[in-house]
Amino acid sequence: xxxxxxxxxxxxxxxxxxxxxxxxxxxxxxxxxxxxxxxxxxxxxxxxxxxxxxxxxxxxxxxxxxxxxxxxxxxxxxxxxxxxxxxxxxxxxxxxxxxxxxxxxxxxxxxxxxxxxxxxxxxxxxxxxxxxxxxxxxxxxxxxxxxxxxxxxxxxxxxxxxxxxxxxxxxxxxxxxxxxxxxxxxxxxxxxxxxxxxxxxxxxxxxxxxxxxxxxxxxxxxxxxxxxxxxxxxxxxxxxxxxxxxxxxxxxxxxxxxxxxxxxxxxxxxxxxxxxxxxxxxxxxxxxxxxxxxxxxxxxxxxxxxxxxxxxxxxxxxxxxxxxxxxxxxxxxxxxxxxxxxxxxxxxxxxxxxxxxxxxxxxxxxxxxxxxx
Ligand code: FES
Ligand SMILES: [Fe+2]
Numbered sequence: 001x002x003x004x005x006x007x008x009x010x011x012x013x014x015x016x017x018x019x020x021x022x023x024x025x026x027x028x029x030x031x032x033x034x035x036x037x038x039x040x041x042x043x044x045x046x047x048x049x050x051x052x053x054x055x056x057x058x059x060x061x062x063x064x065x066x067x068x069x070x071x072x073x074x075x076x077x078x079x080x081x082x083x084x085x086x087x088x089x090x091x092x093x094x095x096x097x098x099x100x101x102x103x104x105x106x107x108x109x110x111x112x113x114x115x116x117x118x119x120x121x122x123x124x125x126x127x128x129x130x131x132x133x134x135x136x137x138x139x140x141x142x143x144x145x146x147x148x149x150x151x152x153x154x155x156x157x158x159x160x161x162x163x164x165x166x167x168x169x170x171x172x173x174x175x176x177x178x179x180x181x182x183x184x185x186x187x188x189x190x191x192x193x194x195x196x197x198x199x200x201x202x203x204x205x206x207x208x209x210x211x212x213x214x215x216x217x218x219x220x221x222x223x224x225x226x227x228x229x230x231x232x233x234x235x236x237x238x239x240x241x242x243x244x245x246x247x248x249x250x251x252x253x254x255x256x257x258x259x260x261x262x263x264x265x266x267x268x269x270x271x272x273x274x275x276x277x278x279x280x281x282x283x284x285x286x287x288x289x290x291x292x293x294x295x296x297x298x299x300x301x302x303x304x305x306x307x308x309x310x311x312x313x314x315x316x317x318x319x320x321x322x323x324x325x326x327x328x329x330x331x332x333x334x335x336x337x338x339x340x341x342x343x344x345x346x347x348x349x350x351x352x353x354x355x356x357x358x359x360x361x362x363x364x365x366x367x368x369x370x371x372x373x
Contacts, residue, residue, distance in 0.1 A: 002178030003234040007260035013230050014243045014264065015251050023209075024231040026360025030367070031352040037198040038345055043293050045373050046199075049272060050075035051163035053372070054170045056274045057081055059180075059285055059301050060154050061187040063089055067109045067124060071102070072299070074161055074289065078102055080113070081152060081159060084124040089159050092126050092147035103147075107190075113147075122147050157181025158285070173271075176234045180268070180276055181283070184306035188282075188316055191300045191327065195335055197342035199273060199288045199296040200365075205334040206267055206275050206286075207240050207361035215337055219329035231360050236271035236368040238361040244280075261308050269361060271368055279326060281305055282319035294342055 005013075017023055036042050051074075058070055058081065069082035071094055078094035080103065094102045096115040103113040103122065112129060113122045121130045126147035131137060151162040153171070157180050162170050195202050205211070213226035223244050230241035247263040260266075266278040273288045282302055289297040302323055309315035355362045 003176040004178060004232050004239050005230075008255055008258055010230050010241050010264065011247065011250055011258045011260060012255060014228070014241065014247055017228050017230075018225075018243075018248060023228045023358065024360070025357040026231070026363050027357075028360075028363050028367075029357065030355040030359075030363040032355065032366050033352045034345060034350050037200060038293055040293060043290055046272070046369070047075040047290065048164070049369075049372050051077070052166040052170070053272060054153075054160040054162050054174050055272070056158040056270060056285060056287065057091075057152075057161045058159050059187055059303055060089070060157050060159055061181060061183075061185065061303065062107075062190070062301055063159065064187070065109060067111055068107075069104065069110060070107045071105045075163065076290075077163060079150060079161065079163075080104060080147070081161070082110075082124050086125075089152050089154055090124075090126060091150040091152035091161050093150065095148065096120055097128060097145040097147065098131075157185075173235060174237075177237060177268075177270070180278075180285075181303055182306070185283070186304045186312065186316065187301060188304055188319055189302045189323070191298075191302070193298050194291065195296045195298055195338065196294065197296060197338045198293055198345070199290040201338050201341050201345075202296050202298070202335075203269070203273065203275070203288055203365070204359075204362050205338050206277070207238060207269050207365065208359040209240065209242055210356075210358040211337070212242075215333050216330050219333060227358055233361075233364055236364075236372075238269045238271075238364055240267045240269075240361050241265070242267060259308075261305075269365065271365070272372075277326075279322055281309075281315070281322035284323075284326075294345075 057072060057074060063083045066083055066085050069080055071080050079091050080094045081089060081091045083089050096103055098118055098120050101115055101117040103115055119132045123129050126149055128142045128145045153160055156177055209229040210227050212224055213221050224242055228243060232239045242265040244263055250258045250263060262280045268276040275286045277284045282304060285301040287299045291297055304315045304319040306315060
């Protein structure tokens with residue numbers, strides 16, 4: 001059960017804000033030291049937290065069949081995530097148990113993993129299956145040389161990873177989140193890119209609507225509002241609602257018949273480093289993986305919508321069009337301002353950044369991060 005408000009409540013709150021010229025406001029102003037965006041030690045501490053916190057790594061639909069895998073470095077650790085013959089998704093360190101070579105890269109579908117160096121092979125459950133010229137290893141216990149496993153589980157249509165212990169009952173930290181993806185939604189593509197900024201500078205750009213008019217004047221702003229959002233928190237996570245102007249038509253629709261699809265974009269931030277953007281015709285799962293203090297790998301999985309779509313072909317065509325608009329316009333505008341902030345990060349102009357009453361999801365994020373570190 002999700003602890004976020006129902007669509008009906010969100011729409012009602014948006015319509016009230018439109019009528020009154022208001023928006024959700026936070027109580028606190030937050031000052032975040034600039035050094036926290038530039039420090040190697042701070043990044044190491046953040047990566048250590050990423051490993052303990054249950055973190056989405058892909059949609060379940062990206063690993064639909066037995067043998068489907070992705071190789072992905074999460075918090076700097078190369079992993080393989082694979083669906084087994086029993087239907088269960090498992091995760092392993094992407095390192096051979098002979099001399100450590102990575103077994104695979106990218107994505108694909110396999111029956112087993114065979115090491116490219118000397119040919120040791122492993123099953124989808126990580127078990128060591130075969131050693132070429134095995135008489136060279138007379139004392140080896142194969143049962144002790146399976147792949148090193150990490151905790152993986154599926155929830156809300158996502159695959160979550162927990163690499164390290166240190167948090168009691170980690171699953172409780174995501175228990176109150178909604179079902180993000182259902183089986184009638186299709187995985188239709190993945191994008192990868194590197195943003196030249198600290199991962200937090202980039203993350204912050206997703207979770208406030210205070211920048212819509214200046215930064216997106218010709219792209220998002222003509223369809224939306226400047227600084228008009230509903231902002232909610234569930235545990236360490238947040239959701240920012242970005243309404244479209246067409247939501248005003250719903251003022252004449254009885255509250256219980258109002259549908260949020262096409263009237264709002266929901267932007268979820270799954271603490272610490274994941275965003276889910278539910279747009280009109282598609283949803284993006286975006287993962288921000290820090291490569292170093294000043295570079296972030298951004299991997300986005302794109303999913304179709306089923307609700308309100310006549311059939312799967314139409315749903316896909318609409319999703320692709322929707323995706324192109326977002327990636328070619330608004331997203332590049334965000335990346336430009338964020339990378340420009342990174343270039344001046346160490347200029348000495350700012351000892352800290354100030355987040356005001358219209359940026360409460362960022363304040364919440366920094367409060368949570370500080371508390372966990
Ligand atoms: S390193 Fe993998 S088989 Fe030798
Ligand atoms: Fe933006």
